[in-house]
Amino acid sequence: MAIAVEMPKMSDTMEEGVLVAWLAEEGASVSAGDVIAQVETDKATMDLEVYDDGVLLKRVVGEGDSVPIGALIAVLGDEGEDVSSLVSDYGGDGAAGSVADVEPAAPAQQENELAPAGLEGKAATAQAIDAPAPSAQPLGGNPAGGGPAGGASRAGDTGAAGTTAEGYGHRPDGSEPTASAASGAAAPADGERVKASPLARRMAEEAGLDLAQIIGSGPDGRVVKRDVESAVEGGAAAPPAPARPAQAPAAQPVRPSAPKTEAAPAASPVEAGGQDLRITQMRKAIARRLAQSKFTAPHFYLTVDVRMDAAVGFRADLNALAEGRGLAKVSYNDLITKACAVALGRHPMVNASYLEDEGVIRQHQGAHVAIAVAMPEGLITPVVRDADRKGLSQIAAETRELAGRAREGKLDPSEYAGSTFTTSNLGMFGIAEFTAIINPPNACILAIGAIKDVPVVDDGAVVAGKAMTLTLSCDHRVVDGAAGAAFLGDVQGMLETPSLMLL
């Protein structure tokens, strides 16, 4: 009787494996324990042993093909035995069938882009078996493989590029794509939801803390009681998880072996080698939040050049006064914070959040301006609250103090939560202009470039001037082009005529 050899689960996190190399020929006799192939998992390249004696009747997948766990790799049996019914069992009800079940549109789309032949049902299976896909072929070309199946069943994972508006048009249930559906498809569920114990969730809610801002120390970054407690007590960075013995790889069926260079798979997703850095919880949080922002908030960008000549003089005057009074010196960034805050008061649509779960766009009362601060392992955005009501010296002092503690990782979560607008300044690195990703739930973020010496035409003569480029990223769900432009124009006006901030 023909025996199916399936792709085994060789690591905890493995979802598919790449068949790197066949080590046994079709027609060869094999015994239980023989290694017939090498499989590359997400962790290592491992030997694939067979558990039965017999003749290797069929190598179903080609070298370099990626196939999901449970997919048919090979067939063992008695010499001369017919394998077609076993193979078609897998083809008909297995991977190819599941593709069609999960999302009919996906295979069709893939077909146009990738597949040399039809991908539906047994025809495709037969094609693949008679002429194994060449290893250089994109993954999607293998019906039994992980390409289309991966794209369909884990659309958020591998199919991110395909999750366009067009893709949503093919939703099987014909429903209108909502933003939440879009976000669900665009980012894996794991990355989307903040993992927290029920207790931690309740404690954070009671303390008024945003769970997403708390760094979890539990498994998979789960926020647990101690994380909320330390957040409440004021440590921005939760203590590291208690030392835990390194997790032994769970029940690996066979020993791992070093990847063989001569059998380098054409479809290897990432080249091995180099140095692997553990993804810190902060990086995970950044990844989660910014991916969520970029994938759910439709960004558009407005850029304006600001003449800074007046601001240069204004700041010099202020600082001369401040110095004599023992007040904090004002930076250009502080001027921008103040200008933004004042403008936010005049543009409630920009000082707003799109809160889909609550079914509202919330226009915030205060103008709380967050300032992106680089840290050794990431960045954080401390908030200057009610900046529209604070003097420049106070803004300067607060910003300096917050940024200092931010770099040391000593901010209280309440100090980096609750912003209504964010600025990010890369001018000190000489960056002329850039676009920033909105810091949710803000509606906008302002990207600040360097102040440059520029030639300007003044009364028909070219003279030296100072200019700076500002780029406002707007969430189109809240802010339309004209509204964003009006806000940015106000900011520009206040920076070009700084006394306007005082009106």
Added chain:
Amino acid sequence: MAELQFREALRDAMTEEMERDDTVFLMGEEVAEYDGAYKVSQGMLDQFGPERIIDTPISESGFTGLGIGAAIMGLRPIIEFMTWNFTFVAFDQIVSNAAKVRYMSGGQARVPIVMRGGNGGAGQLGATHSNSVEAFYSNVPGLKIIAPSNPDDAKGLLKAAIRDDDPVLFLESELMFGLKGEVSDDEDYVLPIGKARIAREGDDVTIVAHSKSYWLAMEAAEELAKQGVEATVIDPRTIRPFDTGAVIDSVKQTNRLVIVDESQPFGGIASEIGFQIQQACFDHLDAPIERVTAKDVPAPYAKNLIEAWMPSVDDTIAAAKRTLYM
């Protein structure tokens, strides 16, 4: 307080109840002439005579049915099973008759019977003689299930069981018959059915464990204390009706729960407690509820394997630490 063996506490409870109420009698294999397979009924034949201490043939279905009939007719039988493993041939009597007669007769008939005997694994007895039956029988409405961990509770609860007007299944352990403990000297010592005992208090994790498993839990708690983790240990004593409130109150303090239960994991006592607590305490849990149970295979015979199969102190410590993310 007198220090008694578990078997002596059971004997005292039966003797006192038989002296108090002449409708109470004891029936089972070798309970009379042989003084009981585990010497629980030692001397009782001499005291009460063969009309009230009755040896039966090896026929659980028969004498269980006989006892249920006697109970319906107004007597208060105590049926001793050599072990609960042998009740499977009397399953229909217990599940269909003892548990349901009162319900199906609209309350006209009652079944004030106690069935008692050794339950659970007791060493190298093989797969058929190592069953823990609390999950089987507690699945049946109409049965009360008691599983004490010490002589004092055994005495007070067996007396309560004999006086109860409904069928009570009383789970003992071959490994605990010789266990010694202080037993109350109260003249008429009766403990309430359905009330848990808080054996140890700590703020870090709650461990629920009954019968033999209770001792594992206590040992694990002492070991955890050396590592700075203070556990509350709750002995439910009664499996059904289960004192959910006691566990809820504790979990609201500790935010973590480990259940040690010698029954099989699938559909076991631990599963039921875990379900009830997650529902009642969802917003108080800081970690998934853990359970330590027998492994989900028939009991092995080999010594090393049966030891691996049974819940252990180490398993319990590890489970508690998982709830603490340690």
